[in-house]
Amino acid sequence: MxxxxxxxxxxxxxxxxxxxxxxxxxxxxxxxxxxxxxxxxxxxxxTPEHLKEAIFEAIYSGFNRYAPSKGLPELREAICFKENKINGVRGLEAEDVIVTAGISEGIQMFLGAIAEPGDEILIPGPSYPPYISFAKFYGAKPVMFRCIEEQGWQPDLDDVRKKITDKTKGLILINPNNPCGSVYDPKVLSELISISGEYGIPLVSDEIYDQIVYDKEFTSTASISKDVPVIGFNGFSKAYLVPGWRVGYMYFYDPEEQLTELRENIEKETRIRICTNTPAQKACVSAIYGPQDxxxxxxxxxxxxxxxxxxxxxxxxxxxxxxxxxxxxxxxxxxxxxxxxxxxxxxxxxxxxxxxxxxxxxxxxxxxxxxxxxxxxxxxxxxxxxxxxxxxxxxxxx
Ligand SMILES: Cc1ncc(COP(=O)(O)O)c(C=O)c1O
CATH class of the missing domain: 3.90.1150.10 (Aspartate Aminotransferase, domain 1)
Incomplete structure (x- = not known):
């Protein structure tokens, strides 16, 4: 063969x-x-009982068809509720949210939409590996910026600046971080937002561990950005204990509408893969509005x-x-x-x-x-x- x-x-x-x-x-x-x-x-x-019941309920009440490619409207509404009310992101609307088969698919779609061979993607070093692998998959070069072990693995801002070139097409943050367990200081986040704004580099903030913090408060990147757009990644795999359901999302905090073209092109990508698992999406609405204990x-x-x-x-x-x-x-x-x-x-x-x-x-x-x-x-x-x-x-x- x-x-x-x-x-x-x-x-x-x-x-x-x-x-x-x-x-x-x-x-x-x-x-x-x-x-x-x-x-x-x-x-x-x-997995919490009410979520197990919710997925059965979704199946028995007919949520077995294809869903809209961007995700069920009621889930996108619920995600806005969570991000606005709990994480303090201002003004997010259902239209700003895309439901994905886990963040993993979001990573693939985002990099698929922005990375051309030879482009560079700034990624925290060390990082959750799919950011590195998908960048390579699309022919781009993952450029790792140092996180400082002696400072609790906070990103090295000088190193981020030093590594920006004309080819840099994206800046990725993972907060709280996998594999280091660091929770980024709001001051560091503000600096990273400024860097993104100054150089016009799209900023992604992967916040899948937002509800799993110990002695430090979590700050959502979009919640402290004023005019700089932020693409937030999150999902249900960790805090809601349903990793096998494969439901995640990306949202566009974009007060000055600088990401419209990117958003439209990612939406095209969602259409070629039809949709995310429909009953799981429906059940995830209950994850947000149901008991959180x-x-x-x-x-x-x-x-x-x-x-x-x-x-x-x-x-x-x-x-x-x-x-x-x-x-x-x-x-x-x-x-x-x-x-x-x-x-x-x-x-x-x-x-x-x-x-x-x-x-x-x-x-x-x-x-x-x-x-x-x-x-x-x-x-x-x-x-x-x-x-x-x-x-x-x-x-x-x-
Ligand atoms: C930082 C980070 N992002 C994303 C994922 C994958 O999330 P999902 O299950 O939503 O694809 C993980 C899983 O370990 C992770 O650690």
């Missing part, structure tokens, strides 16, 4: 899932793996797990870890030269302890190097066992 593989797909990788292949092989040999690699809260926290419960449990993770990791002499302020990830530094690189470390840890982490270079070869990511969603009991194993593994390898 003359199967031609397009060059663009050869560049695509997703460290979080790529490593699972090794773990599955061990599992097939009868070993029990502790997966601390995937940020799926649905593995450890049950599972969220403080989730955050309080995660805060205990965060505190425990932070304490234990810093007790292990070959590791150091910044305190995560949001999301459910810790991103410790490996303070030893014992391993060839962080991937070697993660693979050896998997083979010897059956713990699966993600290597930091999978989130950026420069700024993620020498680190690894731990998901602290599991119970303290599971985490305790994992950290004990990790500690003895590291002691043995000195």
């Amino acid at each position: 003359r199967v031609g593989i397009a060059g663009r797909v050869k560049e695509v990788s997703y460290a979080i899932r790529d490593l699972v292949v090794h773990a599955e092989k061990l599992e097939a040999e009868g070993q029990k793996i502790t997966y601390l690699n995937i940020g799926d809260p649905g593995l450890y926290f049950d 599972h969220i403080p419960e989730l955050v309080s449990k995660l805060k205990e797990r965060r505190d425990f993770t932070y304490k234990r990791l810093n007790e292990i002499s070959q590791l150091s870890c910044v305190k995560p302020e949001g999301a459910f990830y810790a991103f410790p530094k490996i303070e030893t030269e014992k391993w060839k690189d962080d991937k070697d470390f993660v693979l050896q840890a998997l083979f010897e302890t059956q713990l699966l982490f993600v290597n930091g270079s999978g989130f950026d070869p420069t700024y993620g190097r020498g680190h690894f990511r731990i998901v602290f969603l599991p119970s303290i009991k599971v985490l305790e066992e994992a950290f004990n194993k990790l500690e003895s593994f590291l002691k043995k390898s000195v």
Whole structure:
């Protein structure tokens, strides 16, 4: 067969899932793996009852047809309610919202609409990998700006400015951040908004962990921007515990209508993929207007797990870890030269302890190097066992 593989797909990788292949092989040999690699809260926290009922109700009341490509109007209204009332974005209307199959599809559509081969996309280093992979997929160059570990992984504003060129087509922010767990300071956000305005570079703010913060308040980028447009990304996968429903959204905060052409072209992209899962969209309306008590419960449990993770990791002499302020990830530094690189470390840890982490270079070869990511969603009991194993593994390898 003359199967031609397009060059663009050869560049695509997703460290979080790529490593699972090794773990599955061990599992097939009868070993029990502790997966601390995937940020799926649905593995450890049950979906709220009212949402399970809502999706059945949606199916039984006929929401089984194609939905409008931009999303169900009642969901887009509900999203505006949430973003305006809870996150303080001003004046968002249903027309400004596009429902996507998770933020993942939003990333693909946004970059698909703006990135030409040779263009550059500014992305936090380290970053959630699909921003890097989709940029490459469209032939653009992901340009990583430094986030400063010693300053709680806040973006380095000088580095952002230094890396802007004529080819820069987008500036991505992830707040709260995956993989570092940082929550951006409002002052830093204001500066990033000014940079976007000054250079006329579209600003994206991925806020999927907006409701999962511990000791610091979350500030939505659009809520503090006056005239600079912001493209907000968010969804239901994390705080509402329905990652498998694949419902997310993007909104355009665009008081001076500078993004009209971009918006129209992204809308064209939504039409070629028809729509997002209809019953799941309908049920997500209930996620916004229904009871919210599972969220403080989730955050309080995660805060205990965060505190425990932070304490234990810093007790292990070959590791150091910044305190995560949001999301459910810790991103410790490996303070030893014992391993060839962080991937070697993660693979050896998997083979010897059956713990699966993600290597930091999978989130950026420069700024993620020498680190690894731990998901602290599991119970303290599971985490305790994992950290004990990790500690003895590291002691043995000195
Ligand atoms: C920063 C960030 N954005 C987006 C996603 C994916 O979201 P969705 O399930 O809405 O595609 C994740 C998932 O881990 C994430 O960490």
